[in-house]
Amino acid sequence: MEKCIFCEIANHNLPANIVFEDNDVMAFADINPATKGHLLVIPKRHFINIFDVDDAALNRILQLAKRIARIMPETVGCSGINLFHSAGEVAWQEVMHFHLHIIPRYNRKELQRPFVPHSTDRDELKEIALALNKKIKEGFCNG
Ligand code: 5GP
Ligand code: ZN
Numbered sequence: 001m002e003k004c005i006f007c008e009i010a011n012h013n014l015p016a017n018i019v020f021e022d023n024d025v026m027a028f029a030d031i032n033p034a035t036k037g038h039l040l041v042i043p044k045r046h047f048i049n050i051f052d053v054d055d056a057a058l059n060r061i062l063q064l065a066k067r068i069a070r071i072m073p074e075t076v077g078c079s080g081i082n083l084f085h086s087a088g089e090v091a092w093q094e095v096m097h098f099h100l101h102i103i104p105r106y107n108r109k110e111l112q113r114p115f116v117p118h119s120t121d122r123d124e125l126k127e128i129a130l131a132l133n134k135k136i137k138e139g140f141c142n143g
Helices: 005-010 055-076 122-137
Strands: 018-021 025-029 039-043 080-084 100-105
Touching: 005 025, 005 039, 018 055, 025 055, 039 055, 055 080, 055 100
Parallel strands: none
Antiparallel strands: 018 025, 025 039, 039 100, 080 100
């Protein structure tokens, strides 16, 4: 099996500019930052993305992302933050080890918005919400 870059970083087999680590999670600088201070937060255990990460790891990742987000303005001078996660090649995921991007924002124009809201059929909105709500009631969302 091909080696996973982020497992290698988590195990200190590849260098990275580490911001924080403990036994379970790590935050480090993205090698090609979208903006100044762009970080990645990962679980040390290998999960691919949101589809398979476990709740304990996800909770730790979000907690760390929140704490780092709060010190970003005073540290790098940003005025906002985007949190970003891609799950699947179709959604632009390139590294197949769960990671949450923390992207400091300095102005509205430095990045393109990744999605453009557009109007759609009201029946479709209702249909999808009902289908998802039905699954949730059946217990498909547990675990
Ligand atoms: P994705 O497109 O999968 O959401 O994002 C992968 C991110 O990982 C990219 O922003 C890319 O710059 C970053 N990246 C890829 N390889 C390395 C690496 O070896 N070291 C670090 N620090 N970041 C990497
Ligand atoms: Zn990995």
